[in-house]
Amino acid sequence: MCGFVGIVRRGDRPLPSPSVIRRMMSSIDHRGPDDGGEYLGDWTHLGAVRLAVIDVKSGQQPVLGCRLPIRVVYNGEVYNHYSLRQRLRHEGHSFPSNCDSEVIPHLYEEYGSSFVEMVRGMFAFALWDDGERRLLLARDRLGIKPLFIAETSDYLLFGSEIKALIASGLIEPEIDRDSLDDLFSLSYPCPPRTMFKGIRELLPAHTLEFQVATGKSFLRRYWQCPFVPAGDHRRVSTRQASDELLSLLKLRVYDHLISDVPVGTYLSGGLDSSVISSLYREVTGDAPTSFSVSFDIAKYDELESAREVSAYLGSMNHAIQCDSSMGDELERMIWHTELPLQFPLAIPLMELAGLARSRGFPVVLTGEGADEIFGGYDCFRADKMRRVLDKPGLRSVRAKVYKNLYKWHDLPDGTVQKMLDNHERVNEVRSAFNGIYPPWYDMWTTIGLDREKLLGVDSRSARPVWDPPVGFEKLIPNDMDRLDPHDAGIALEMATRLPAWILLIGDRASMARGVEARVPFLDHELVEYVAALPPALKLKGFQEKSILRRAAKDILPRRTVGRPKQPFFTPIKEWFFNEEKSELLEKYLSKDALTTAGLFDPDLVSSYRVALRSIPDHMLLRHQLEWTLILVLGTQILHRQFIQERCSVGPPV
Numbered sequence: 092m093c094g095f096v097g098i099v100r101r102g103d104r105p106l107p108s109p110s111v112i113r114r115m116m117s118s119i120d121h122r123g124p125d126d127g128g129e130y131l132g133d134w135t136h137l138g139a140v141r142l143a144v145i146d147v148k149s150g151q152q153p154v155l156g157c158r159l160p161i162r163v164v165y166n167g168e169v170y171n172h173y174s175l176r177q178r179l180r181h182e183g184h185s186f187p188s189n190c191d192s193e194v195i196p197h198l199y200e201e202y203g204s205s206f207v208e209m210v211r212g213m214f215a216f217a218l219w220d221d222g223e224r225r226l227l228l229a230r231d232r233l234g235i236k237p238l239f240i241a242e243t244s245d246y247l248l249f250g251s252e253i254k255a256l257i258a259s260g261l262i263e264p265e266i267d268r269d270s271l272d273d274l275f276s277l278s279y280p281c282p283p284r285t286m287f288k289g290i291r292e293l294l295p296a297h298t299l300e301f302q303v304a305t306g307k308s309f310l311r312r313y314w315q316c317p318f319v320p321a322g323d324h325r326r327v328s329t330r331q332a333s334d335e336l337l338s339l340l341k342l343r344v345y346d347h348l349i350s351d352v353p354v355g356t357y358l359s360g361g362l363d364s365s366v367i368s369s370l371y372r373e374v375t376g377d378a379p380t381s382f383s384v385s386f387d388i389a390k391y392d393e394l395e396s397a398r399e400v401s402a403y404l405g406s407m408n409h410a411i412q413c414d415s416s417m418g419d420e421l422e423r424m425i426w427h428t429e430l431p432l433q434f435p436l437a438i439p440l441m442e443l444a445g446l447a448r449s450r451g452f453p454v455v456l457t458g459e460g461a462d463e464i465f466g467g468y469d470c471f472r473a474d475k476m477r478r479v480l481d482k483p484g485l486r487s488v489r490a491k492v493y494k495n496l497y498k499w500h501d502l503p504d505g506t507v508q509k510m511l512d513n514h515e516r517v518n519e520v521r522s523a524f525n526g527i528y529p530p531w532y533d534m535w536t537t538i539g540l541d542r543e544k545l546l547g548v549d550s551r552s553a554r555p556v557w558d559p560p561v562g563f564e565k566l567i568p569n570d571m572d573r574l575d576p577h578d579a580g581i582a583l584e585m586a587t588r589l590p591a592w593i594l595l596i597g598d599r600a601s602m603a604r605g606v607e608a609r610v611p612f613l614d615h616e617l618v619e620y621v622a623a624l625p626p627a628l629k630l631k632g633f634q635e636k637s638i639l640r641r642a643a644k645d646i647l648p649r650r651t652v653g654r655p656k657q658p659f660f661t662p663i664k665e666w667f668f669n670e671e672k673s674e675l676l677e678k679y680l681s682k683d684a685l686t687t688a689g690l691f692d693p694d695l696v697s698s699y700r701v702a703l704r705s706i707p708d709h710m711l712l713r714h715q716l717e718w719t720l721i722l723v724l725g726t727q728i729l730h731r732q733f734i735q736e737r738c739s740v741g742p743p744v
Contacts, residue, residue: 092142092426093123093140093141093152093164093165093166093251094119094120094122094123094139094166094250094251094252094255094602095137095138095139095140095152095164095165095166095217095219095251095344096110096112096115096116096119096137096138096139096164096248096249096251096255096311097112097135097136097137097138097164097219097226097248097249097250097252098112098115098136098246098248098261099134099219099226099246099247099301099303099570099654100134100135100245100246100355101134101242101243101244101245101246101247101303101306102244102245102306103174104132104245105582106135106136106246106593107136107246107259107261108132108429109129109131109136109330110259110514111127111259111260111261112129112131112136112137112138112556113137113138113256114258114259114260115138115250115255115256115259115690116129116138116139116140116255117258117741118252118254118255118257118258118741119140119251119252119255120140120248120606121458121602121603121604122140122142122166122252122602122605123139123140123141123142123199124140124142125141125142125143126141126143126151127140127141127189128141128151128152128153129153130153130162130219132162132221134219134221134303135226137153137162137164137217137219138164139152139153139164142453142602142605142607142619143193143352144168144349144350144351144352144453144454144607145168145189145190145349145350145351150585152164152165152192154190154192154193154195154196155196155202155721156197156199156200157184157185157196157197157200158198158200159196159199159200159220159222160220160221160222161196161199161200161218161219161220161221162196162218162219162221163192163195163196163216163218163219164216164217165192165195165214165215165216165217165415166215166216166236166238167212167213167214167215167231167235168191168212168213168218168347168349168607168609168613169191169192169194169195169210169211169212169214169216170211170212170325170346170347170349171210171346172191172194172212172213172274175194175198175210175349176193176194177182178501179194179197179198179201179543180523182201182566184197184200184201189589189592191212191349193216193677194210195210195216196704198210199218199220199227202460203299204227204300204701207229207298207315208313208314211346211614211615211616213230213231213233213235213236213613214229214230214231214250215230215236215237215238215293215611216228216229216233216353216391217229217249217269221647223302223304224298224302224303224588225301225303225306226247226299226300226301226303227298227299227300228249228293228298228299228300228301228451229239229293229297229298229299230293230295230296230297230298230662231294231295232293232295232296232314232594232615232618233295233460233585233589233590233594233613233618234294234295234296234589235483235590235594235598235610235613236251236598237252237292237354237595237598238249238250238251238292238293239251239252239253239255239256239285239292240290240291240292240293240299240397241256241262241290241291242289243261243262246261247301248261248262248610248723251283251284251601253287253429253728253733254426254429254733255664256290257287257733257737262289262290263509264287264288264290264733264737265288265289265733265734266286266287266288266289266344266690266729266730267280267284267285267287267288267289268285268288268546269281269284269346269560270284270286270287270288270573271286271530271546271563271726272542272546272553272554272561273560274286274431274533274544274545274722274726275538275539275542275719275722276536276539276542276556276560276720277531277537277553277560277587277588277591278432278433278534278535278592278593279323279430279521279587279588279591279592279595280430281561281563281566281587281589281591281724282294282566282586282590282591283564285429285430286429286431286726286729287392287429287733291430293588293614294312294590296313296314296315296373296719297310297311297313298310298313299311306711308604315368316422316582316585316615316618316622317619317622317623318568318574318578318579318581318582318622319574319623320570320573320574320580321573321574321575321578324575324624325623325625327624327625327628328525329628329737332624332628332638332641333641333642334612334639334642335620336620336639336642337642337643339616339617339620340366340370340611340612340642341370343611343612343614343616343617344367344370344371344373344456344611345374345608346611346614347614347675348371348374348456350454351412352452352453352454352718353380353452353453353454353458354371354379354450354454354455354456355367355379355380355381355382355447355450355452355454355455356379356380356381356382356406356455356456356457357381357382357383357443357447357455357456357457357458357608358381358382358397358400358401358406358408358498358631359383359393359396359397359458359659360383360393360394360395360396360397360399360400360463360645360651360654361393361396361651361654361656361657362456362458362636362639362640362643362651362652362654362656362711363458363459363460363467363587363636364458365400365458365460365464365643365647365651366458366461366639366642366643366646366647367456367457367537367611368381368400368401368404368406368456368548369400369643369647369668370577370611370646371406371456372404372405372406372648373409377402378405378406378407379404379454379700380406380407380408380409380450381397381401381404381406381407381408381409382408382409382410382411382443382446382447382450382452382455383397383398383401383408383410383411383443384410384439384440384443385410385412386414386444386586386661386662387412387413387414387415388662388665391661391662392662393545394410395693396651396654397410398410399648399650399651400635400647400648400741403647403648403651403743404409409446409447409450411439411442411445411446413439413442413661413673414454414726415436415665415666415669415671417438417442417661417663417666418667418675419673419675420438420442420674421438421442421667421675421724421725421728422728422732422743423434423441423603423742423743424437424438424441425695425725425728425729425732426732426738426742427441427475427595427600427602427603427742428599428600428742429599429729429733430595430596430725430729431721431722431724431726431728431729432725433499433718433721433722434486434597434634434658434660434661434663435594435661435663435666435667435721435725436596436600436611436659436661437600437603437635438603438661439598439661440447440596440597440600441600441603441604442449442606443600444600444601444604444605444606445604445737447604447606448604448605448606452469452606452694453459453602453605453606454605454606454607454609455606455607455608455609456608456609456611457597457608457609457610458483458612459593459594459597459608459610459612459613459614460589460610460612460613461594461636461639462583462635462636462656462686463584463588463589463593463613463621463658464575464585464612464613464617464618464621465581465583465621465628465629465630465635465636465637465638465639466530466581466584466629466635467635467636467656468530468635468658469580469656469658470530470531470533470534471530471577471630471635472578472630472633472635473510473530473533474528474530474576474577474580475576475577475630475633476493476496477510477514477517477528478513478576478635479515479574480492480493480679481514488609489511489514490511490658493507493510493511494507499638500512502599502711502712503709503710503711503714504709504710505710505711505712506713509533509536509537509711510533511659513532513533513536516557520532520533520557521558523557523558523559524559524563524567525564525567525571526571526572527567527571527572527576527579527580528576529580529583530580530584531585531588533567533606535555535556536557537711537715537718538715538718538719538722539556539719540699540715540716540719541695542556543555544695544720545691545692545695545719545723546690546691546692547692548690548691548692549689565730566583566586566587567583567586568582571583575626576628577629577630578622578626581622581629583718585618594610597610600613600628604646614743617709624638635656636656640652640653645724654680663699663717663718663721664717667721667724668703668720671677676700676724677723677742679695679724679728679731680700680720680723680724680727682697684727685727688726688727688730688731688736690726690727690730690736691723691726691727696720699716699720700720702716703717703720
């Protein structure tokens with residue numbers, strides 16, 4: 092696991108001083124505390140920082156080929172590198188070490204740029220072919236590992252984090268206003284945009300080839316999850332699917348345990364992380380060392396459930412407690428995530444990674460991805476309820492059913508009416524979003540209060556919250572209307588929120604502390620298997636992840652298997668909007684600070700802060716104000732750090 096950076100010439104202008112690539116490397120040295128390397132050529136400068144996991148003593152980067160003048164910088168793990176290595180040896184290739192990254196240049200020598208389709212794992216890499224003066228950038232199928240790109244008239248820049256591109260000094264950072272619109276609806280920029288104008292991510296499952304001779308780039312998608320049309324799913328019994336799923340998961344956990352350093356697990360006490368921790372024991376014969384987060388506010392805390400699973404497995408569990416002092420880490424979190432977060436989940440996850448590292452575990456397995464591939468979030472169940480009650484004969488009772496059903500869910504007052512208002516516009520929404528009603532749509536329309544006024548500074552016209560983000564239609568598969576609605580929602584989740592929010596948080600939080608977080612649920616062969624299962628096995632009635640629960644019934648406590656999903660949230664009011672944080676709020680949300688950044692209406696923000704003091708916790712408006720203000724606060728911090736102060740080389744002290 093590493094981080095890398097690079098600069099390629101696009102024309103006659105020489106490359107900048109080597110100090111530039113070294114400054115870029117310095118900005119991401121938290122990703123690779125064990126080693127670093129560089130290549131300074133005539134047409135490209137490459138740099139890498141390394142977290143040593145496989146073949147700790149060797150495996151330095153950039154990695155070389157054996158036949159062609161090729162250099163590779165790489166981030167991730169190739170889980171099938173042993174079989175690929177054996178295949179390449181039969182073709183006459185030799186390897187100086189056992190590091191997984193070594194197979195990349197040799198595969199290119201043997202099979203050309205299409206070799207990426209042979210690689211299974213989480214990865215991003217840059218390959219420079221000096222003989223052809225060709226750059227090949229690639230990113231894994233699900234977007235587990237990041238890769239960002241920016242272009243100037245003279246150079247193409249790339250790196251594992253945005254701050255590395257800013258650290259080059261070759262681009263002028265600026266907040267992207269379309270991304271700001273997205274933030275106050277989706278809660279993340281619509282891919283491939285980032286929060287910074289002119290800096291984009293390479294989309295998951297894509298390669299980009301740049302040829303110096305022509306000055307042209309070629310973008311290619313090499314994989315897409317093969318969802319099947321409604322009615323064409325595999326005909327399989329529940330028992331057979333359960334057995335197959337458990338067997339496949341066990342193999343994937345086995346693959347993800349490849350390491351020359353200790354591997355632990357994250358254990359929340361929920362189904363997903365508990366399954367991974369249990370299969371660790373099944374595969375190795377030993378209980379894992381696990382790591383958990385605890386909160387001092389009961390409604391957020393799952394530690395008792397985590398300890399129940401830990402006791403069942405016989406594992407050593409370490410927990411870290413998070414309290415209101417965690418709010419002090421917001422500036423550091425923003426520096427690492429490069430994205431304001433509506434729910435600052437990266438703060439406790441950074442602390443968790445720090446705990447694992449301090450206990451001698453630089454690698455952990457997590458349960459991330461299960462909710463995305465099975466459709467496990469509450470919004471997927473709510474979407475099914477909406478579809479059921481939209482049938483002729485049931486629409487007239489929809490309001491009554493909603494109000495009676497959701498009173499047991501302790502939702503804020505006003506939430507149900509907001510949902511009902513949205514659901515009166517189903518056809519309009521489906522038309523705007525290429526035939527799909529996005530499962531997260533109710534949340535999207537809730538985040539930004541008065542967004543036209545809030546974001547409409549300098550006479551700018553903000554995108555109406557009802558309209559799709561700019562470029563959103565390119566992320567929606569063309570055959571979406573042929574899919575079962577549950578599968579369509581999962582396909583949309585995998586194209587948007589999974590890589591742009593969930594995996595971004597996981598990557599940045601773990602790498603901030605020099606820890607590699609692996610996600611067995613997102614092995615692409617497992618993802619393909621789940622995609623082909625009938626939707627009723629993913630959401631049976633209104634029970635989410637039903638087939639995963641069935642598969643887990645013999646390897647976990649009964650209470651864990653039947654336990655409803657508890658979303659992982661962090662406190663907002665208690666951590667950020669109390670008297671103890673008045674200095675932080677004044678620093679970033681004062682009229683002077685807001686006017687200087689020029690992104691938000693200062694008077695409106697001031698009125699929100701005043702209103703927050705009096706609106707009761709049980710009101711939806713209270714939550715809307717908190718969500719809006721935490722995003723304003725995060726954006727202000729982002730602007731101060733990367734645009735006003737250019738603190739791209741190191742986090743806030």
